[in-house]
Amino acid sequence: MKVILVAVSSVNGKLTKGNETNIYTWASKEDSEIYFSLIEKHNLIVMGSKTYEAARKIIKLKADKLRIVLTRNPExxxxxxxxxxxxxxxxxxxxxxxxxxxxGYTKMLLVGGVEINTIFLKNSLVDELQLTIEPLIFGQGKNLVSDEELDLSLELINIKKLNKKGTIHLIYKVNK
Ligand SMILES: NC(=O)c1ccc[n+]([C@@H]2O[C@H](COP(=O)([O-])OP(=O)(O)OC[C@H]3O[C@@H](n4cnc5c(N)ncnc54)[C@H](OP(=O)(O)O)[C@@H]3O)[C@@H](O)[C@H]2O)c1
Incomplete structure (x- = not known):
């Protein structure tokens, strides 16, 4: 199974802005286009329950797409x-x-959030990281990974400037 982690962050690695749970207040439309085209292309999407709760209103279920929400309390x-x-x-x-x-699934799109990203990374289960960096700095918010002992090396596969203000899309292979 190839696991692709996708995220958008500020320059200082924040995945959320303060207490705001809606990332669309600050993520660029160019990032959203990439994100939704990845969602379109993948038939298996995995997220944590807090990300599900933040996004549930905009999730459009489709017959050929399985979304799995990780929770300690499925009930x-x-x-x-x-x-x-x-x-x-x-x-x-x-x-x-x-x-x-x-x-029979061969690819998994892992869409966060921080808690779930960290568990997958810690267990060396992520093969690719697709990270958009917005030209923003937030003083408070959640980091790409939580405060755990992690020591991973990546290899940059692709870099693309998405707009005039300088939103950058990066694709990394995670070395295993
Ligand atoms: N910028 C981005 O790219 C991006 C992407 C995704 C999300 N976000 C934002 O990140 C925030 C959510 O991130 P988060 O870190 O708070 O939460 P999260 O990772 O989305 O979900 C955490 C939840 O996952 C479940 N969980 C954790 N460990 C588990 C395990 N071992 N087995 C089964 N379930 C487990 C627990 O659910 P229960 O509490 O139900 O047990 C836990 O509360 C939201 O504000 C969202 O908008 C940003």
Whole structure:
């Protein structure tokens, strides 16, 4: 299973601005275009329950796209389940990857947030990082990864300036 982590951050690595849960108040339209084209291209999307709660209003379920929300309490979301399109799981990332791999999935788009990104990175389960950096600095907010012991090396595969103000899109391979 190839796991692709996708995120947008400020120059100082913040994935959220202060207490604001909606990233579209500051992420550029060019980043949104990249993000939604990645969503379009992938049939397996994984996120943490807090990201789901922040994004649930704009999530458009599709028959050929499975979204899995990681939560320690799947029961809490039982009314939201749409079999094959929106499911909730308390499996570990490795268990999830193994199960979905056996079901024939070959690529997973990991869309955050910080807690879930950190667990996948810590377990060396991420193969590619697609990171957009907006020309912004936020004093407060959540970092790309939480304060854990992590020591990963990456290799830059592609870099693209997305607009005049200097939003940058980076694609990294994670060395394993
Ligand atoms: N800038 C970006 O690219 C970007 C991307 C995504 C999200 N975000 C933002 O990031 C924020 C959310 O990030 P976050 O770090 O607070 O939360 P998160 O990673 O989205 O979700 C955390 C939740 O995941 C579940 N979880 C954690 N460890 C688990 C495990 N081992 N097994 C199963 N479930 C587990 C828990 O859910 P339960 O509490 O239900 O048990 C936990 O509360 C939102 O504001 C969102 O808008 C930004």
């Amino acid at each position: 809490k979301f039982k009314d939201d389940i749409v079999k094959g399109m929106l499911e909730f799981s308390s499996e570990s990332p490795r268990e999830l990857i193994n199960r979905l791999g056996k079901q």
